[in-house]
Amino acid sequence: MSEMHKVIYIGLDGSRRDLHVPHGENLRRALLAAGISPYTRFTRRANCGGRGICATCGVWLENQDAPKPVHWHDKAAAAFGYPRLSCQMRVTRDMTIKQVDKWVWGSRRVKG
Numbered sequence: 764m765s766e767m768h769k770v771i772y773i774g775l776d777g778s779r780r781d782l783h784v785p786h787g788e789n790l791r792r793a794l795l796a797a798g799i800s801p802y803t804r805f806t807r808r809a810n811c812g813g814r815g816i817c818a819t820c821g822v823w824l825e826n827q828d829a830p831k832p833v834h835w836h837d838k839a840a841a842a843f844g845y846p847r848l849s850c851q852m853r854v855t856r857d858m859t860i861k862q863v864d865k866w867v868w869g870s871r872r873v874k875g
Contacts, residue, residue, distance in 0.1 A: 767783045770784050770857070772794070790822070793854060802819055814850070815837065820848055820850045821865070823862075824859075825860065825861055
């Protein structure tokens with residue numbers, strides 16, 4: 764049996780779902796399998812299908828030790844304070860993620 768990690772998902776209304784996700788699982792796929800969509804009602808059908816080019820599956824990572832981005836688009840999102848791409852993240856540790864209030868992509872978080 765593979766190692767499992769706890770992913771805490773916090774919705775816009777403050778609701779919380781605790782997921783247990785196998786080590787190395789793609790975050791977007793794990794959310795969708797649990798019935799949680801990282802998309803908005805506008806982007807559920809109009810997205811890139813997890814290829815990392817549309818940024819519509821963004822989520823906020825609340826952990827200080829969040830996984831480092833490896834995909835170019837996710838690196839840009841992390842560097843400039845935008846939501847991280849769930850389609851480009853592997854679950855390698857426990858994490859807390861928060862739903863993004865967005866029409867399509869979500870706004871920046873300004874540091875400081």
